[in-house]
Amino acid sequence: MQKMSRLFIPKLVIPKDSAPKHIEALSRSQRLMNELGLVKGAGNGFFHFMPIAQRSLDKLCNLVDECVLKTGSYKMTMPILTPTELWQQSGRLHGDIEEFFIVKDRHDKKYLLSPTHEEAITSILATTAPISYKQLPLRLYQLGPKFRDELKARFGLVRAKEFLMKDLYSFDRSDKEAEESYKIITSSYAELFKKLQLPFEKVEACTGIMGGKCSQEYQIVCPVGEDRLLRCKQCHYAFNVDLAEGDAKCCLKCHSSDLEELKGIEVAHTFLLGDRYTKPFNATYLDSDGKPKALVMGCYGLGVSRVLAASLEVLSSDNGLVWPSLLAPYDICVIGPKDGSNEQELGDVIEKEICQKITEIYGCNDVVHDDRKYLTIGKRLWEAKRMGYPLIIVAGGKRAGDTPTLELLVKNHHHELHVDTVLTEIHKYKDHKTALRKRWH
Amino acid sequence: MQKMSRLFIPKLVIPKDSAPKHIEALSRSQRLMNELGLVKGAGNGFFHFMPIAQRSLDKLCNLVDECVLKTGSYKMTMPILTPTELWQQSGRLHGDIEEFFIVKDRHDKKYLLSPTHEEAITSILATTAPISYKQLPLRLYQLGPKFRDELKARFGLVRAKEFLMKDLYSFDRSDKEAEESYKIITSSYAELFKKLQLPFEKVEACTGIMGGKCSQEYQIVCPVGEDRLLRCKQCHYAFNVDLAEGDAKCCLKCHSSDLEELKGIEVAHTFLLGDRYTKPFNATYLDSDGKPKALVMGCYGLGVSRVLAASLEVLSSDNGLVWPSLLAPYDICVIGPKDGSNEQELGDVIEKEICQKITEIYGCNDVVHDDRKYLTIGKRLWEAKRMGYPLIIVAGGKRAGDTPTLELLVKNHHHELHVDTVLTEIHKYKDHKTALRKRWH
Numbered sequence: 053m054q055k056m057s058r059l060f061i062p063k064l065v066i067p068k069d070s071a072p073k074h075i076e077a078l079s080r081s082q083r084l085m086n087e088l089g090l091v092k093g094a095g096n097g098f099f100h101f102m103p104i105a106q107r108s109l110d111k112l113c114n115l116v117d118e119c120v121l122k123t124g125s126y127k128m129t130m131p132i133l134t135p136t137e138l139w140q141q142s143g144r145l146h147g148d149i150e151e152f153f154i155v156k157d158r159h160d161k162k163y164l165l166s167p168t169h170e171e172a173i174t175s176i177l178a179t180t181a182p183i184s185y186k187q188l189p190l191r192l193y194q195l196g197p198k199f200r201d202e203l204k205a206r207f208g209l210v211r212a213k214e215f216l217m218k219d220l221y222s223f224d225r226s227d228k229e230a231e232e233s234y235k236i237i238t239s240s241y242a243e244l245f246k247k248l249q250l251p252f253e254k255v256e257a258c259t260g261i262m263g264g265k266c267s268q269e270y271q272i273v274c275p276v277g278e279d280r281l282l283r284c285k286q287c288h289y290a291f292n293v294d295l296a297e298g299d300a301k302c303c304l305k306c307h308s309s310d311l312e313e314l315k316g317i318e319v320a321h322t323f324l325l326g327d328r329y330t331k332p333f334n335a336t337y338l339d340s341d342g343k344p345k346a347l348v349m350g351c352y353g354l355g356v357s358r359v360l361a362a363s364l365e366v367l368s369s370d371n372g373l374v375w376p377s378l379l380a381p382y383d384i385c386v387i388g389p390k391d392g393s394n395e396q397e398l399g400d401v402i403e404k405e406i407c408q409k410i411t412e413i414y415g416c417n418d419v420v421h422d423d424r425k426y427l428t429i430g431k432r433l434w435e436a437k438r439m440g441y442p443l444i445i446v447a448g449g450k451r452a453g454d455t456p457t458l459e460l461l462v463k464n465h466h467h468e469l470h471v472d473t474v475l476t477e478i479h480k481y482k483d484h485k486t487a488l489r490k491r492w493h
Numbered sequence: 494m495q496k497m498s499r500l501f502i503p504k505l506v507i508p509k510d511s512a513p514k515h516i517e518a519l520s521r522s523q524r525l526m527n528e529l530g531l532v533k534g535a536g537n538g539f540f541h542f543m544p545i546a547q548r549s550l551d552k553l554c555n556l557v558d559e560c561v562l563k564t565g566s567y568k569m570t571m572p573i574l575t576p577t578e579l580w581q582q583s584g585r586l587h588g589d590i591e592e593f594f595i596v597k598d599r600h601d602k603k604y605l606l607s608p609t610h611e612e613a614i615t616s617i618l619a620t621t622a623p624i625s626y627k628q629l630p631l632r633l634y635q636l637g638p639k640f641r642d643e644l645k646a647r648f649g650l651v652r653a654k655e656f657l658m659k660d661l662y663s664f665d666r667s668d669k670e671a672e673e674s675y676k677i678i679t680s681s682y683a684e685l686f687k688k689l690q691l692p693f694e695k696v697e698a699c700t701g702i703m704g705g706k707c708s709q710e711y712q713i714v715c716p717v718g719e720d721r722l723l724r725c726k727q728c729h730y731a732f733n734v735d736l737a738e739g740d741a742k743c744c745l746k747c748h749s750s751d752l753e754e755l756k757g758i759e760v761a762h763t764f765l766l767g768d769r770y771t772k773p774f775n776a777t778y779l780d781s782d783g784k785p786k787a788l789v790m791g792c793y794g795l796g797v798s799r800v801l802a803a804s805l806e807v808l809s810s811d812n813g814l815v816w817p818s819l820l821a822p823y824d825i826c827v828i829g830p831k832d833g834s835n836e837q838e839l840g841d842v843i844e845k846e847i848c849q850k851i852t853e854i855y856g857c858n859d860v861v862h863d864d865r866k867y868l869t870i871g872k873r874l875w876e877a878k879r880m881g882y883p884l885i886i887v888a889g890g891k892r893a894g895d896t897p898t899l900e901l902l903v904k905n906h907h908h909e910l911h912v913d914t915v916l917t918e919i920h921k922y923k924d925h926k927t928a929l930r931k932r933w934h
Contacts, residue, residue: 058565060631062621092617094572095604100617103567103633110568124499126544127551131535131655132573132638133594133606153574155596155606157642157654163536165574165596165606176533176541180503186867190501192544197573197638201598213598214572426627 053411054382056422056432059103061089079276081364082208084373088439097205097213104439105360107381109216112360113195115378116218119244123236125191125220130172132197133163138171142332147261151200165199170262170329170351173221177347178335185225185339188347189233193220195356207276209361210317216357222350223330225337230324230348237352238322241270244354245319247488248376250363253316255281256291256304262351264325270354271316272362279318285310317362318355325349373440377488382420383481384410385441387432391425395449402456403447406471410445413478437464443481445474494852495823497863500544502530520717522805523649525814529880538646538654545880546801548822550657553801554636556819557659560685564677566632566661571613573638574604579612583773588702592641606640611703611770611792614662618788619776626666626780629788630674634661636797648717650802651758657798663791664771666778671765671789678793679763682711685795686760688929689817691804694757696722697732697745703792705766711795712757713803720759726751758803759796766790814881818929823861824922825851826882828873832866836890843897844888847912851886854919878905884922886915 085091090105101109117127136154139145153165166172173192177183183190198217205213222233238254245252250272257269269292271281280293284303291304293313302309327346329335336344360379367374375381386407389399410419420441422432429448436444446459450468458474460467469477526532531546542550558568577595580586594606607613614633618624624631639658646654663674679695686693691713698710710733712722721734725744732745734754743750768787770776777785801820808815816822827848830840851860861882863873870889877885887900891909899915901908910918 057628058631059567060569060628060633062617089621092621094613095574095576095602098572098574100572100613101570103569106568106570109570126500127547128501128544129542129547129550131539131541133536133539133640133655135536150599153596153598155594157594158591158644161536172535172541176503180530180533187498187501190499192501199574203599214574424627 053386053407053416053419053421056385056420057424059420061104062092062102063087063089079207079210079365080368080370081210081361084368084438085208085361085364088373091208097202097211099209099212099214104381108375108379109357109360111379112356113216115244115247116195116354116356119240119247120193120218120220120237123191123240124189125193125237127194128192129194129196130166130169130176132166132199134166134169134172136162136164138175139164142171142174142329144171144261151202153199153201167198167200168217168262168351168353169194169219170221170325170349171333174329174333174335174349177223177330178333182344183223183337183347185337188223188225188337189229190223191220191233191237193218193352207278207361207365209357210276210365211278212357215355218354218356220352220354222352223335223337223347224350225339225345225348227326227348230326230350234322234324234350237350238268241320241322241352241354245270245272247378247491248359248363250366250376252319253281253283253290253314255316256289256295257321258292258294259323262321262323262325263328264323267321267323269316269318270320271314272319272359272366273314273316274362274366275315276365277315277317279316281314281316282311283314284308285312290314317358317365319359319362320352320354322352323350325351368440372438375440375442377442377485380440380442382441383418383485384414384443384445384478385420385422385436385439386410387422387429387436387444387446388425389447389449390428393449397449398451398456399447399449402449402458402471406445406447406458406474409471409475410478413475413482433461437461443478494827494848494857494860494862497861498865500861502545503533503543504528504530520648520651520806521809521811522651522802525809525879526649526802526805529814532649538643538652540650540653540655545822549816549820550798550801552820553797554657556685556688557636557795557797560681560688561634561659561661561678564632564681565630566634566678568635569633570635570637571607571610571617573607573640575607575610575613577603577605579616580605583612583615583770585612585702592643594640594642608639608641609658609703609792609794610635610660611662611766611790612774615770615774615776615790618664618771619774623785624664624778624788626778629664629666629778630670631664632661632674632678634659634793648802648806650798651717651806652719653798656796659795659797661793661795663793664776664778664788665791666780666786666789668767668789671767671791675763675765675791678791679709682761682763682793682795686711686713688819688932689800689804691807691817693760694722694724694731694755696757697730697736698762699733699735700764703764703766704769705764708762708764710757710759711761711763712755713760713800713807714755714757715803715807716756717806718756718758720757722755722757723752724755725749726753731755758799758806760800760803761793761795763793764791766792809881813879816881816883818883818926821881821883823882824859824926825855825884825886825919826861826863826877826880827851828863828870828877828885828887829866830888830890831869834890838890839892839897840888840890843890843899843912847886847888847899847915850912850916851919854916854923874902878902884919
């Protein structure tokens, strides 16, 4: 059980008479994460993840790993610095490169702070011993920082210049087999968003600078989203408005004009790339006839830190955070009586008892004890509610007749309960979380 | 159980008549990791971690997390890009900055690809609401990529330009309390290296560019080490040769001249920094008398990817890798009969049986099935031995009288055993590993 007194939570202190600045760029998740000390700005578009947010981010990374490993993908890591020559070879250094950070080493050799790794992964395959068709499909992914020199960084982690991304690359023998990889991997993304209990849309999108045959985005539907989506009310097909031609917009699939417009935060973008990269890099496999053929490629980006922000954006209220169950930084927060209060004697006893029993049920993880007994219960409870812990338990030192009681808060509903009933609720929550975690279709 | 056929292992194919180049810069770990497809060069001083090495690296990161959490430290993440102003403020931008990678954004603002984060963490503390003495000690760490534009990158992961580091920072109320933090955290490093079964020395070192009051290095004793160490045969005190004055070297503690010289790979460096950074940044806490005082700081770097390389450097033979038990990419490798061989019928049956029973004991992790049945047993066994899996099981289809047998290789010793005996050995290995993992003193 961790101690709140030891946790570093650098809350933002806004002087009462200060005028808020940049108000137009502030989203709900950004404001709350800043005020509650989860992130701290480190320059325009850069953020420190403080300990509480780090816990949620680590949980999300583990979930992503689990999700992706089930698709038969293997984890690896490519350097952040990629020599610019590779981007010359793919032709992507000739386009709109203002968003790239480029750095020189002491010998004037240039590197990109990679925003994505198609060039790097393809060049690995092109420069190893020939891959046999027997080794295909090949699915490789990594999870690490990416960089983009955004003209307008905004909404905190939603659009940052340095962000955490999971990028996955599939290599297959044919278009048909590549489509099979695409289906398996994109399904796993849909599973992930369901597990996170988020409202999402899978939409047809532009391939843009990435190139390739077709692409789809996963969008978290949300008012501050920067993407405009159109969803057909007849056939439910959805697409990015960038794909619509002219003013008389109609469904790209059934041609109905009965469309609704939504706003979304793009959290994942997947592409069937064909030989867009494997051909210029000469990344081939040896087919069963002994001849080398170009690998058929797919790529699948998932903005991990952006998913965290989008979750909080769409689930939270103006007054406090609400987390996807599997991403809550702690599941349970325990608050005891204030030092020197009348209820302290009884409260201390019951606080100790409940802490011990929770540890037996929950282990040392996922429970935080707000042991700052120099603060009032009210102050600590207010903070805990704003932080959105799924279960908040107050050992205030009250009685119902002969037996002491605890206060249990679930989704901001207060319950006055005996210890045993609280423990039953904790068991229930644990089972609920386990079921949610296990449920991969 | 993972399938070897699906794993991407880009083995280095060296043409037989090619002259080896850069032979002087090749260390054992580098050569083996390259040849066996664990890492792949991505330019001078940059490396791709391929799936097998990634598994070991992930295991090491988890061990480091466990080790550090026990010191009461909390995890966080700071951006890789740090504004150069912060390094101006600490004075470190005026020194020898050739090893820094510096990048400009589209507005000509400069950032460092941080080689370490003293400036960033101190500035976080300096710009938050006042920290109370009640919140101290504060111990924060992160684990992520770091950058150094080395003049001579060499020995693979031992001295790379982009590498994985865990950096920890402690903040205390007084020198005395800072020394207590220092003691707790450095002890945990010693524990980590013991758990990894590595020969290490804790040595007195120069504070160098970092500054502060005193510093110590953790050195893995190893012939290719680039650091020269002196250890006193009388009092066992050890120190970096850089600290010795003049030619007549003697022990810095007991003044004996009975010294032995060792070579070491520096894997960790810890510093008591005092107010070296907190003063220029005005990072203070409110003491019990209500007055602000400068925080007393310590910092603790651990080269995670370097620990992996140093482990392999010191434990392996010329012919194959040997892993610390807790870092082996897989604990068990199972090899079945070759397709079309005489032994295949019996071999297939017993291979299936052993795979199933191992899964019951070991779960799906940490076991790899070399299912490339188009290769001979000999070829696959040779590869498995070079890769250094702790247990290798061959279901070759042999019999001892009426009952089929398996071949079990432990540390390159062959045993011909019945299934039940093999399963007993697997149980034993699992217990050994669990004990090793749990043993924190």
